[in-house]
Amino acid sequence: MLTIGCIHPELIAALSLCGHGDQILIADGNYPLASKSGQAQKVYLGLSDGIPTVPQVLQALQSVIKVEKAEVMTPEGAEVPAIFSEFYQLLPNVQFCKLDRQGFYDACSEPCVRLAISTGEKRIFANLLLTVGVC
Amino acid sequence: MLTIGCIHPELIAALSLCGHGDQILIADGNYPLASKSGQAQKVYLGLSDGIPTVPQVLQALQSVIKVEKAEVMTPEGAEVPAIFSEFYQLLPNVQFCKLDRQGFYDACSEPCVRLAISTGEKRIFANLLLTVGVC
Amino acid sequence: MLTIGCIHPELIAALSLCGHGDQILIADGNYPLASKSGQAQKVYLGLSDGIPTVPQVLQALQSVIKVEKAEVMTPEGAEVPAIFSEFYQLLPNVQFCKLDRQGFYDACSEPCVRLAISTGEKRIFANLLLTVGVC
Amino acid sequence: MLTIGCIHPELIAALSLCGHGDQILIADGNYPLASKSGQAQKVYLGLSDGIPTVPQVLQALQSVIKVEKAEVMTPEGAEVPAIFSEFYQLLPNVQFCKLDRQGFYDACSEPCVRLAISTGEKRIFANLLLTVGVC
């Protein structure tokens, strides 16, 4: 068992292949990962309702890579999804970019998205597109 | 997203291939899954410390299959691992069988073990070998 | 054997990979599945005449996913295919969309069609393109 | 669509590879096909409860191959499983051989078993091991 903060074999392997500017999607359980993440390697972590959550996956990733940017999918109205405050807290010095539904789908289908992770997250708009930084 | 209690693609696919008498291993994070689960299909769910736990995986499995027997790995001394009480509670009418370390490894390497699941479980002796019942 | 309403290994595995907005085709025995379902995963269930029927497959799917929309192929004339009343009964609160032959072929070849199922159904115009809902 | 009595792609392909003396298993839904059919090609036809049944599969097979022998799994007591009369009716001039549980498992794991078919059959002891004849 690895002594580091991310122990998942496929995840750590895919992360080791990412370089500066590559992107990683962490998606909630209802996100259509197979059709809306381009050629990214797909990793399915969702076991059952809420296991694991998107923030849990984010923390595992942060233990082994640097994040320099984050993109989120926002609802049509003015309401800010509840989970966003958790995102801001976990990524304090990171630039956030808001995209509408289709814009987020398009961004997630770009060739630089290398890894797409599905979770058991049931909260809505709980999707995060991360950009890997330099280390 | 599936509307049932187990949503993991590889897990649900492997479970659908199990019949009466086939066996499934749920192992803690330190268990040597690759070398001590015979020809079973290996599924790695462990993300980070304690995510997910063995009981969480057990509950997901119980939502889609029947369990008719359970085997556990026991330490050399008289002490009963703390996690066993959780096992008994989740599998109330199921027969339990205790095996020592090597006996458990041998049982997990039999051809009828079809699925072996690794978790992020950090508690010791948190391994469970289940036998599928008739439905 | 799974204790749920859909026990087919390939089917349950493919369904577990579908998210909100993904589509699933259930086709009759004469439908050219290989050439008219784009990149969808193809599952052949047809054994012999009428085994299984399209409604039987629909019921198996409904036991594990939510359907939010349905599309059907309609004949050129005014006549409504007999099987449509069965479709309406099994999908009471679902929006139906009618497409002509070529329009249906085109819809079934879109990238969001993830799963295409062939049956032994012998009734004519017995094809159904389902859209997965949120759960 | 084929104009013959068996239209399933994997099934017809596997049957075309069988010769005189090769064997084919048709198993009920609870049969542990993956671990108890040796190196046979496995085809999963079971969709949901009772779809399809073992006799339905047998009839599809009989439309394209000759059967010269049949083996069944029998319960420990004297009782004859209800489904056996259906088997006798469908295979009128075929020699039947009765095996106990373990004997049947052993027979199904021999190298000459080339094809093993899982069904949605829920009736008990509904397993049939067929031997292909000359044509």
Next chain:
Amino acid sequence: MLTIGCIHPELIAALSLCGHGDQILIADGNYPLASKSGQAQKVYLGLSDGIPTVPQVLQALQSVIKVEKAEVMTPEGAEVPAIFSEFYQLLPNVQFCKLDRQGFYDACSEPCVRLAISTGEKRIFANLLLTVGVC
């Protein structure tokens, strides 16, 4: 051995995947099958000079599928290739369509051509593009 009129494993498997409107090419021995049959599955039956012929393959196919249309490659001049009369005799109620060399190559490279069969046929212009009908 199958009791039907077509016993070739790859052929019967590919035919079982064809639906209404799909196409099948039977080509003579000099036809450039690899480069002029698009994404069709290629099956090479040619053993030596004249074994088998195109009409022999046609008859095997007709025993398991319905043909609703046929296309042939015609020479530049007015002469009708000798083999055409055999084609007309074997497909009495089928619509024939004549294409020049390049037109035939183009038709054979369309996505709906699912199966392309090479033979040992030595007669010239002995190529046949069949369209599968409904049954």
Next chain:
Amino acid sequence: MLTIGCIHPELIAALSLCGHGDQILIADGNYPLASKSGQAQKVYLGLSDGIPTVPQVLQALQSVIKVEKAEVMTPEGAEVPAIFSEFYQLLPNVQFCKLDRQGFYDACSEPCVRLAISTGEKRIFANLLLTVGVC
């Protein structure tokens, strides 16, 4: 198209891998090739009844390799299968060895059998195990 006497891609490829002492099986249509030819590469040439015959395949092989020995399967009684005279005529200076059913199956399952060819031959006892000579 090759200008030599054997034009079948898989056949010529497999023959090019054979050396002195390797063996090749040409079997009739009812021979259980998949289970009774060991690790040999299997090539299925049988299209329909009698197409092609075993002697036709033998002649194609003789155009590209040397045969130094032949083994045949003989019936239990004293009767000599009709096809044997054809074998003797085609292989005039080759040593023949007669084996009973099981002995022939055993010989065909040895590791030095590199290629096993199924035909459409309907005559009985029409099986030939050839040994490649030096050239």
Next chain:
Amino acid sequence: MLTIGCIHPELIAALSLCGHGDQILIADGNYPLASKSGQAQKVYLGLSDGIPTVPQVLQALQSVIKVEKAEVMTPEGAEVPAIFSEFYQLLPNVQFCKLDRQGFYDACSEPCVRLAISTGEKRIFANLLLTVGVC
């Protein structure tokens, strides 16, 4: 070992897949085969300096196929590469077509180029693009 003039397994297999109009490239050791031969199957024969030469490969090919046309890459100046006289001698009644460097690269990247062979040839401009004839 084959008794014909070309004994290389991959070569003979690839040649058996070629039909009328398909093309074959025989390239010298410095030719960028991987990037400048389109989707052709690549076969690397070069062992060391001058083993084998391009004419040696040409002679092996001529023993099993008919050549109806040849294309060569020519230098920018007026000088005729020394190896061309060998080409003309080996292909006496074949039409030759001269292409400049880029034109030759383009011709070799067409879909009808099915086989591309690398040699140990050290002479310059020793590349030959052959077109297969009818036999």
Next chain:
Amino acid sequence: MLTIGCIHPELIAALSLCGHGDQILIADGNYPLASKSGQAQKVYLGLSDGIPTVPQVLQALQSVIKVEKAEVMTPEGAEVPAIFSEFYQLLPNVQFCKLDRQGFYDACSEPCVRLAISTGEKRIFANLLLTVGVC
């Protein structure tokens, strides 16, 4: 163990497939190799910080191939990256071409880039795109 200056199996295999004009990328540890090297074969040599460096890989390559041109990625400002002097020293008679970030990414994604090597190099702008010469 090879007696030559480059012993890495994947590296030597990929280099043996390169011809005149093909290109090879040696990249630093932060370079996004997976998304910015087109269809090139990717070889990951980076073990840990600074092991190996880009110049170490360059020297291994120079022991088995000839380099005729080199391209480097340059920062936006006037500053010349420190590692460039090492590059010039190791490639004394080679033409150098400077590209900006995006230009370098584009060049590395061309089809003639056959091999892309990732290192443990931590120095910035330590990327080298080599063109193979004639030998």
Next chain:
Amino acid sequence: MLTIGCIHPELIAALSLCGHGDQILIADGNYPLASKSGQAQKVYLGLSDGIPTVPQVLQALQSVIKVEKAEVMTPEGAEVPAIFSEFYQLLPNVQFCKLDRQGFYDACSEPCVRLAISTGEKRIFANLLLTVGVC
């Protein structure tokens, strides 16, 4: 690029699959890895003479796993290989076990050896068989 002490994709992936008691071989450049490391996954890191060394690989491994035991290959005489002192220094509280040549080969061929790493190490007897501990 990973922010941890081991950045090699195959290495980190293989290490993430190791559990308590699994073993890892780090071998010098002359070690016959392919034939003397059983079913272990083989990773070739050796680039050229001395790049990387065995101690460099050991340090990368120690940054992500715990080592509980080490085995070394010892020469026949009394002499202790120079590299051993480096091993002892890097693994201060680890139990060492000395094996002769054949004993070491045998130990490295056991099923619990999951990963075998080849290096560019030129010093003699520079092989290390590590056992993974609990974390």
Next chain:
Amino acid sequence: MLTIGCIHPELIAALSLCGHGDQILIADGNYPLASKSGQAQKVYLGLSDGIPTVPQVLQALQSVIKVEKAEVMTPEGAEVPAIFSEFYQLLPNVQFCKLDRQGFYDACSEPCVRLAISTGEKRIFANLLLTVGVC
């Protein structure tokens, strides 16, 4: 093109995987490589009669590896095959070991034989089993 004495991609790749004590077979054209070289990687270099010869392959190998031992197959009688003198000349300080036909086959089927090369060599008893030395 590599600047070293062995340019064949598969050959150089396989050689780079060999370590001290591993073995390599160079066989004449009639040697049954597929059945008599165990699990060795097979490389077919034989193009036509005598191209290339066994000594040509030996010289290519000697340019990149060290040979410490050689085994040859000897005829039953006292006669020494003519090619042996060439072997002795090319391997002046190497220990030779003579084996009879079956003994040579057995030696070539051992797990330490990693690479088996077929040639176009027509001279008899032209087979050489080499053992890789330390470098």
